[in-house]
Amino acid sequence: xxxxxxxxxxxxxxxxxxMDGTVYxxxxxxxxxxxxxxxxxxxxxxxxxxxxxxxNIEHLFxxxxxxxxxxxxxxxxxxxxxxxxxxxxxxxxxSKKTKGKSMLAKIRRVVFCCxxxxxxxxxxxxxxxxxxxxxxxxxxxxxxEVLLKLFSFRCNSTSFLSLYQKWQVSxxxx
Numbered sequence: 001x002x003x004x005x006x007x008x009x010x011x012x013x014x015x016x017x018x019m020d021g022t023v024y025x026x027x028x029x030x031x032x033x034x035x036x037x038x039x040x041x042x043x044x045x046x047x048x049x050x051x052x053x054x055x056n057i058e059h060l061f062x063x064x065x066x067x068x069x070x071x072x073x074x075x076x077x078x079x080x081x082x083x084x085x086x087x088x089x090x091x092x093x094x095s096k097k098t099k100g101k102s103m104l105a106k107i108r109r110v111v112f113c114c115x116x117x118x119x120x121x122x123x124x125x126x127x128x129x130x131x132x133x134x135x136x137x138x139x140x141x142x143x144x145e146v147l148l149k150l151f152s153f154r155c156n157s158t159s160f161l162s163l164y165q166k167w168q169v170s171x172x173x174x
Contacts (some may be wrong), residue, residue: 032056048126058087067119069172070139074115077170078108079163103160114145139172
């Protein structure tokens, strides 16, 4: 029931221009273990990264103690001093902070997509390749992709350069 309400809210926000299409598409594509169990594809819906709770979008990105640090560090590197909150609050924040054509909005969209992609990549490596993936490795992947994307922007504004430098020297243990 709760996921149905979230889905309706997302569709409403997307239809009325509150939520960016990127966010909506990324959330809808993700096949979490709770969905896979409902469809009869897997027997267990427990998160493969922390092995403690049911894996759904809320848990995977915002409640999982393994990934919360990674997502928080990505937010912090976008020049935002804030914590990681609930799924609905993050969707609302992200859609407000990434609207428009400004360089910072573009960078935040890139960071969000790289973070979602690499969390999915880590989860899939654990599930399908039986690899051990730690938070440092996930953050390293995110950092490398973000730096490559930022390098391609070739912008000379001071805020862009400070953001680029922040990502260059950044590590998860900071």
